[in-house]
Amino acid sequence: MSRPLAVAITGGIGAGKSETLAAFRRHGAATVSSDEIVHELLRHDEVKGAIVERLGNGVVGPDGELDRGAIGTVVFNDRDALDWLESLLHPLVSAEYLRWRDELGRLPNAPRVSVTEVPLLYEAGTDSHFDKVVVVTAPRKLRQARSSAALDEREQRLLDEREKVARADYAYVNTGTLDELDAFVVSVMGDLEP
Numbered sequence: 333m334s335r336p337l338a339v340a341i342t343g344g345i346g347a348g349k350s351e352t353l354a355a356f357r358r359h360g361a362a363t364v365s366s367d368e369i370v371h372e373l374l375r376h377d378e379v380k381g382a383i384v385e386r387l388g389n390g391v392v393g394p395d396g397e398l399d400r401g402a403i404g405t406v407v408f409n410d411r412d413a414l415d416w417l418e419s420l421l422h423p424l425v426s427a428e429y430l431r432w433r434d435e436l437g438r439l440p441n442a443p444r445v446s447v448t449e450v451p452l453l454y455e456a457g458t459d460s461h462f463d464k465v466v467v468v469t470a471p472r473k474l475r476q477a478r479s480s481a482a483l484d485e486r487e488q489r490l491l492d493e494r495e496k497v498a499r500a501d502y503a504y505v506n507t508g509t510l511d512e513l514d515a516f517v518v519s520v521m522g523d524l525e526p
Contacts, residue, residue: 335437336362336446337524338461342453343468344493348506348513352468353449355510355517362436362443366450369428370421374398379424386416422456430461444525454491454499466520467500469493470507 339361343349350365357363373379380398383391387406393399407414429448436442447466453459497503502523504516 334442335433336443337463338433339445339447339464339466339520339524340453340459340462341447341449341466341468342451342496342500343506344470344490345451346474347468347470349449349451349468351510351513352466352504352506352517353447355514356445356447356521358514359517359521360443361445361447361521363447364429364432364449366425366429366448366452369425371400373421373424373428374400379420382420383417387413418452418456422452422458426456426458426461445521452490454496459499464502464524465500466502466504467493467496468504468506469497470505474507 339356341349341352341356343352350367353363353365374383375397383398383403387403391399391402391406393402403417407417429450433446433448436446448462450456450458453462453465459465502520504513506513
């Protein structure tokens with residue numbers, strides 16, 4: 333079994349992590365997003381039950397599923413609730429992307445590179461799960477224009493962008509076109525697959 337080279341993409345809200353993940357996919361990497369994993373986890377009865385027990389029935393939508401917007405409203409106004417939610421989800425998300433990566437390694441034609449989008453990579457202390465880290469950054473005004481999220485409240489608890497860049501293997505300032513982002517990804521893939 334040959335495990336693919338494990339790459340993490342991280343960066344601030346609205347920096348372009350998802351577009352970077354899509355570019356890696358276009359250029360032959362197997363990809364998964366932590367956000368996709370969280371969506372799936374929120375459908376599991378044990379996760380759903382724990383969240384409803386802690387945050388209340390107000391986080392359940394009319395369809396009986398967890399309402400991510402309602403959860404966000406609760407946790408981004410209650411630091412203890414946010415810490416609790418992250419302590420519930422982060423280990424589950426990590427276990428899932430590690431399982432996914434191991435499964436890739438068992439495929440007959442396993443990909444050489446697997447890329448996981450992990451917004452809170454350093455904050456959750458999961459960078460050691462990866463061989464390489466790509467940090468995507470962008471100026472604050474541009475990130476605000478790209479995201480409907482309130483950056484101030486959400487980013488005050490995050491590791492400083494300069495520290496992320498210093499710790500990463502690759503960094504990209506995402507202020508250009510998708511073609512420029514693609515060129516960066518091609519360069520990184522070339523470096524990872526000599």
